[in-house]
Amino acid sequence: MTPATTPNVHNDLSLISVIPKWSGSDATVTLEEFLESIETSGQIGRWTENDQPEVAVLKLTGSAKLFYSCCNEIHEQGATWHMFKQMFRRGYKNVHTDQYHFRKLQTARQARNESPQQFAENADRIFWASFVSGHIGVPNSQVSFRTRDLLRKP
Numbered sequence: 001m002t003p004a005t006t007p008n009v010h011n012d013l014s015l016i017s018v019i020p021k022w023s024g025s026d027a028t029v030t031l032e033e034f035l036e037s038i039e040t041s042g043q044i045g046r047w048t049e050n051d052q053p054e055v056a057v058l059k060l061t062g063s064a065k066l067f068y069s070c071c072n073e074i075h076e077q078g079a080t081w082h083m084f085k086q087m088f089r090r091g092y093k094n095v096h097t098d099q100y101h102f103r104k105l106q107t108a109r110q111a112r113n114e115s116p117q118q119f120a121e122n123a124d125r126i127f128w129a130s131f132v133s134g135h136i137g138v139p140n141s142q143v144s145f146r147t148r149d150l151l152r153k154p
Contacts, residue, residue, distance in 0.1 A: 011045055011046050011047050011048070011051060012044070012045035012046065013045065013047075013051075013055075014045075015041040015042075015044060015045040016041070016055055016058065016059075018037070018041060019034075019037045019038055019041055019055065019059050020033075020034065020037060020059070021059050021060075021061050022034040022059055022060060022061065022064055023060075023061045023062030023063060023064050023065075024060075024062055024063040024064035024067060024092055025062060025063055031088060031089065031092050034056075034059070035056075035085055035088070038052055038055055038056050038059075039052065041055075042055070049080060049081045050081075052081040052084070053074070053079070053080075053081055053084040056084065064088075064092075067088070067091050067092075071087050071091075073087060074087055105123075108122070108123050
């Protein structure tokens with residue numbers, strides 16, 4: 001009588017090809033769709049939790065790849081898929097396209113009861129929002145701005 005052997009179950013990494021690339025600013029694929037495609041492919045392909053972030057990194061491009069490379073928490077020993085998802089959800093929770101910010105800047109108008117200084121401050125905020133669009137990090141911690149000295153009252 002021969003001892004029963006358990007069949008080897010292999011991870012099917014061929015499913016990586018069905019996962020879309022994600023740049024962080026592409027309007028065709030949202031972050032949630034990107035993460036869901038990894039999780040669904042992972043379930044079908046029997047990937048481990050360690051496989052999922054590694055596959056995700058392969059599919060990152062543009063600002064999302066830069067964001068990943070700058071997030072020290074994701075690179076630490078013991079970083080999990082859950083941590084990976086949380087970092088990206090935090091970093092990309094309110095992403096607008098470059099066209100949105102450009103249109104917002106181009107259509108900025110001074111309100112009827114708004115002083116020139118207030119309008120300039122608001123325009124500066126809009127300008128900086130468009131400038132940091134797609135950049136990484138927490139606003140006001142890596143990028144700071146102030147009103148122009150010419151517009152300040154003496």
